[in-house]
Amino acid sequence: MNSSPPLVEERLSEIRRVIEEHRSFVLLEHHKPDGDCIGSGLALVQALRGLGKQALLVSEDPHPAVYDFLPGREFHTRSQYIAPEDYKAEVAIFIDCTDPERTGRAIELARDTIWINIDHHVSNTGFGDLSLVVPEAAATGEIVYRLLLYMRVPITKEIATCLYAAIATDTGGFRYQNTTAETFEIAGALVGYGASPWEVAEQVFETRTVSSVLLLAKALGTLKLHRGGKLATVAVTREMMAQAGASPDDTEGIISYPRSISGVEVSLLFREMEDGSGFHVSFRSRLKVDVSKVAVKLGGGGHPRAAGAYVKGTLEEVTQKVLAILDELDVWTDS
Numbered sequence: 234m235n236s237s238p239p240l241v242e243e244r245l246s247e248i249r250r251v252i253e254e255h256r257s258f259v260l261l262e263h264h265k266p267d268g269d270c271i272g273s274g275l276a277l278v279q280a281l282r283g284l285g286k287q288a289l290l291v292s293e294d295p296h297p298a299v300y301d302f303l304p305g306r307e308f309h310t311r312s313q314y315i316a317p318e319d320y321k322a323e324v325a326i327f328i329d330c331t332d333p334e335r336t337g338r339a340i341e342l343a344r345d346t347i348w349i350n351i352d353h354h355v356s357n358t359g360f361g362d363l364s365l366v367v368p369e370a371a372a373t374g375e376i377v378y379r380l381l382l383y384m385r386v387p388i389t390k391e392i393a394t395c396l397y398a399a400i401a402t403d404t405g406g407f408r409y410q411n412t413t414a415e416t417f418e419i420a421g422a423l424v425g426y427g428a429s430p431w432e433v434a435e436q437v438f439e440t441r442t443v444s445s446v447l448l449l450a451k452a453l454g455t456l457k458l459h460r461g462g463k464l465a466t467v468a469v470t471r472e473m474m475a476q477a478g479a480s481p482d483d484t485e486g487i488i489s490y491p492r493s494i495s496g497v498e499v500s501l502l503f504r505e506m507e508d509g510s511g512f513h514v515s516f517r518s519r520l521k522v523d524v525s526k527v528a529v530k531l532g533g534g535g536h537p538r539a540a541g542a543y544v545k546g547t548l549e550e551v552t553q554k555v556l557a558i559l560d561e562l563d564v565w566t567d568s
């Protein structure tokens with residue numbers, strides 16, 4: 234992990250220079266931020282503050298309550314609470330965002346700033362004045378760690394906890410295919426800096442709200458198998474959300490159940506949009522199918538094993554549309 238590829242090395246040095254030469258920063262998260270985005274953002278905002286910089290982490294959507302235990306929350310706000318004229322940054326750092334639009338209204342704070350793009354999504358557009366996109370990284374948290382190490386920024390227990398949480402969540406607790414030796418090396422180093430694997434696991438993986446468990450029960454009632462048992466789908470409607478008293482966060486993790494069924498290669502979760510215009514489709518694949526290709530065809534994006542897209546229409550129409558694209562890609566035959 235000490236030998237970065239030349240391009241990454243060059244970008245790290247350019248980013249270090251930009252950080253050293255400026256004093257005010259805005260860090261932008263993608264909409265519906267996940268653990269990697271939140272942990273990476275909180276780590277970086279605390280690191281910049283530690284360097285004596287002015288830094289603020291901004292997201293359009295709230296942080297799910299499950300991440301409330303992470304340090305640095307006092308440096309985060311939502312775009313609805315801050316007007317662009319109230320916070321003038323010289324540099325904007327986009328975190329875990331495939332493209333700038335993913336930040337939603339938070340992007341208004343990035344006007345007339347230098348743009349730095351730090352991400353690990355294959356589908357990242359390479360936007361920004363400086364882009365540090367490392368698709369081999371399991372999490373954006375790994376890249377932020379490398380940057381802090383490169384800059385010789387002291388890694389406090391607080392920063393280590395945030396980065397560890399970022400990596401633990403994007404690797405599904407070090408179980409997904411993206412987990413590498415480097416992931417463990419970095420995670421090990423972070424534990425050395427004071428991160429507690431047990432505390433993060435307990436808070437993030439071992440704690441659920443009652444509404445999420447009720448919603449899970451309803452979602453599993455919709456389970457259907459297609460294409461000879463290689464595709465499993467579940468749906469969450471607005472009605473089910475209301476009955477369970479669920480918030481959008483409560484859909485987290487539901488998709489891992491259909492994917493865990495023996496023989497299933499691809500699983501889909503259809504989540505009805507709040508305005509009823511269509512469904513957000515989450516894709517997960519086990520081994521062979523690159524679901525990011527399907528998501529991109531539908532105007533979405535993501536990783537080969539986890540992706541998502543918004544599709545307009547009724548549940549039946551959306552299901553037919555997605556299945557047609559999966560069939561078109563001929564993913565069921567090459568076994």
Ligand SMILES: [Mn+2]
Nearest residue numbers: 269329373403
């Ligand atoms: Mn990520």
